[in-house]
Amino acid sequence: MGLTSNGVLALAVVCGVLLFAGTVWLWPRLSRRGGRAVLGRIGLLLATQLAVFAAVGLAANRSFGFYASWADLFGRETGQGVVVDHSAGDGDGPLRVVDVRRVPQAGGARPEDGGQIQSVRIVGRTTRIATPAEVYLPPEYFQPRYRTRTFPVAVVLTGYPGTTEALVSKLRYPRTALDLARSGRMQPMVLVMLRPTVAPPRDTECVDVPGGPRTESFFAEDLPEAVLAHYRVGRDAGSWGIVGNSTGGYCALKIALHHPGVYAAGAGLSPYYDAPSDPTTGDLFHGDDGLRNRADLWWYVKNTPARATSLLVTSSKSGETNYKDTLKFIELVKDKKPTRISSIILERGGHNFNTWRREIPAALEWLGGRLSAR
Structure with missing residues (x-):
């Protein structure tokens, strides 16, 4: 059974309940003195607590999407990583569709009515990074009257480690975009949803790592090229935006600042403003101060010419650790x-899916208002 399956969660809950009941039932027998009785009490208490903690942890993981599988949880993720392809090409192009499905709870079986989500695999032409993604196509994309129209694109990034499925089912980006367009609050947009973790389990912080994954180049060059080759989307910077939460928020701000000729706007939900250095990242810069400074948004904004791009940052007065930094970054x-900055500041909200779901409608509406289509 999978880590996020109903069966695993139900088994943990049942075990917790049975162990609790067993502890209550057996406690009188184990209340007497003696080594065996003491060990029995300790064993029952430990087993009950472990079962309860497991059930709570599994429920939290299902809600917030921290880990997608047992392999992901135990650091044994062996999925798509960095691929070096020395062949001349297999004829599939840089983007290949591997599955299609309906937008959850969109209504209508036809894509012309409720849009469509396509599961794709993307291989960067220059970076050779290979990664899966989910692409949301709005209903208008399939309607005859829009057959000559190109659509704006929002690249949507998870946090670390994150799962692309969480962007669909937990954060509800496609459903939110569909509802906003139906209500006239946002123009129809194509969403390209993926993890910034393109070389799992390593957290590259969207940096071009010397001798390692060139993650920033993938998002700035290869990803737009692959999407443009396959979908009817706008080609100029005014058609492209990028949004993400946590690590994805930092990446979105950085990529929009570094590449205003590609992305007209970047939105960071609960972002931070400098790349961390920890066991998940490894050595990102190999002693190169230029690369380190480039990844530090504080340094970059202070020491480089202002760029014609729009930024959005979010935080909460209570519950978010980035609140003070966010106010300083806005200032x-x-x-x-000509850099423009906007913000969403909640009274209360933690670093979690529930908070981001409250921010996503306004963030998408803001993003759609800064992108153009023809």
Whole structure:
């Protein structure tokens, strides 16, 4: 049974209940003195607590999408990583569709009515990074009257480690985009949803790592090229935006700042503003101060010419650790014309899916208002 399956969660809950009941039932027998009785009490208490903690942990993981599988949980993820392809090409192109499905709870079986989600595999032409993604196509994409129209694109990034499925089922990006377009609050957009973790389990922080994955180049060059080759989307920077939460939020801000000729806008939900260095990242810069400074958004905004791009940052007055940094970042950027910055500040909200679901409708509406289509 999978880590996120109903069966595993139900088994953990049942074990917790049975062990609790067993502890209550057997406690009088184990209340007397003696080594065996003491060990019995310790064993029952430990087993009950472990079962309860397991049930709570499994429920939290299902809700927030921290780990997608047992392999992911135990650091044995062996899925798509960095691929070096020395062949001349297999004829599939940089993007290949492997599955299609309906938008959850969209209504209507036809894509012309409720849109469509396509599971794809993308291989970067220059970076040779290979990664899966989910692409949401709005209903208008399939309607005859829009057959000559190109659509704006929002690249949507998870946090670390994150799963693309969480963007669909937990954060509900496709359903939210569909509802916003139906209500007239946002123009129809194509969403390209993926993890910034393109070389799992390593967290590359969307950096071009010397001798390692060139993650920033993948998002700035290869990903737009692959999407443009397969879908009817806009080609100029005014048609492209990028949004993400946590690590994905940091990546979105950084890529929009570094590549305004590709992305007209970047939205960071609960972002941080400098790449961390920890066991999950490894050595990202190999002693190169130029690369380190480039990844530090504080340094980059202060020391490079202002770029014509729009940024959105979010935080909460209570519950988010980035609140003070976010206010400082807003103050830093707002005087750096022509860069424009906006914010969503909640009264309360933690670093979790529930908070981001409250921010996503406004963030998508903001993003759609800054992108153009023809």
